[in-house]
Amino acid sequence: MGQRTWTAVDAYFDGLLVDEDEALTAATAASGAAGLPAHQVAPNQGKLLHLLARIRGARTILEIGTLGGYSTIWLARALPEGGRLVTLEADERCADTAAANIARAGLEDRVEIRRGRAVDLLPGLTGMDPFDLVFIDADKPSNPEYLKWALKLTRPGSVIIGDNVVRDGAVVDPATDDPRVQGVRRFTELIGEHPRLTATALQTVGAKGYDGFVMALVTD
Ligand SMILES: C[S@@+](CC[C@H](N)C(=O)[O-])C[C@H]1O[C@@H](n2cnc3c(N)ncnc32)[C@H](O)[C@@H]1O
Numbered sequence: 001m002g003q004r005t006w007t008a009v010d011a012y013f014d015g016l017l018v019d020e021d022e023a024l025t026a027a028t029a030a031s032g033a034a035g036l037p038a039h040q041v042a043p044n045q046g047k048l049l050h051l052l053a054r055i056r057g058a059r060t061i062l063e064i065g066t067l068g069g070y071s072t073i074w075l076a077r078a079l080p081e082g083g084r085l086v087t088l089e090a091d092e093r094c095a096d097t098a099a100a101n102i103a104r105a106g107l108e109d110r111v112e113i114r115r116g117r118a119v120d121l122l123p124g125l126t127g128m129d130p131f132d133l134v135f136i137d138a139d140k141p142s143n144p145e146y147l148k149w150a151l152k153l154t155r156p157g158s159v160i161i162g163d164n165v166v167r168d169g170a171v172v173d174p175a176t177d178d179p180r181v182q183g184v185r186r187f188t189e190l191i192g193e194h195p196r197l198t199a200t201a202l203q204t205v206g207a208k209g210y211d212g213f214v215m216a217l218v219t220d
């Protein structure tokens with residue numbers, strides 16, 4: 001059992017459960033055509049983010065790391081009328097591609113792409129309403145910093161999700177010299193010891209290989 005089976009099982013469940021439509025497939029195609037790396041979440045993972053946002057009843061969502069806007073579209077579609085999603089992206093080509101993909105999906109009225117390094121943009125969000133859901137999916141070495149900001153920008157009942165925390169299993173190596181693995185390890189430790197967070201992590205296999213999510217609830 002391995003990648004071929006994981007991909008086939010994803011395809012089976014996607015065919016039954018995951019309503020990836022033309023706007024989403026076009027977003028993936030346009031991102032590939034623009035030369036962006038295929039680092040977007042898988043369709044069933046996008047649907048998971050969508051469902052979590054709906055289960056939470058999220059009206060405000062923050063995403064750190066837009067790429068071509070694939071996860072952005074899944075999340076923004078979970079918003080009710082009047083809901084807002086802010087997504088942060090450092091790379092101009094990614095932001096341009098995402099803007100076109102989000103417009104094609106008819107979501108530009110509720111999605112705002114802010115361009116620049118997330119650490120520079122996050123302080124500018126403090127005046128906004130707290131975010132109900134934060135999806136952290138950018139440069140992994142900065143995850144501990146992003147967690148600090150996520151805690152400042154949320155409220156009790158908010159959900160914080162971190163992507164790509166398993167990294168083919170490398171996360172269990174305390175001696176790693178990979179700054180991305182060090183980033184997700186420190187991120188997870190900080191979540192685990194934080195008095196206002198209750199969390200879990202799930203390993204995932206599928207079309208995108210072997211990885212996983214951390215999910216935390218902000219408590220009182
Ligand atoms: C894994 S991709 C995001 C994938 C996207 N969330 C999805 O699933 O469709 C990571 C993105 O973060 C962006 N990024 C990397 N470092 C960043 C930083 N310091 N600030 C903002 N964005 C950054 C990259 O340019 C890239 O587009």
Ligand SMILES: [Mg+2]
Nearest residue numbers: 039137163164
């Ligand atoms: Mg990711």
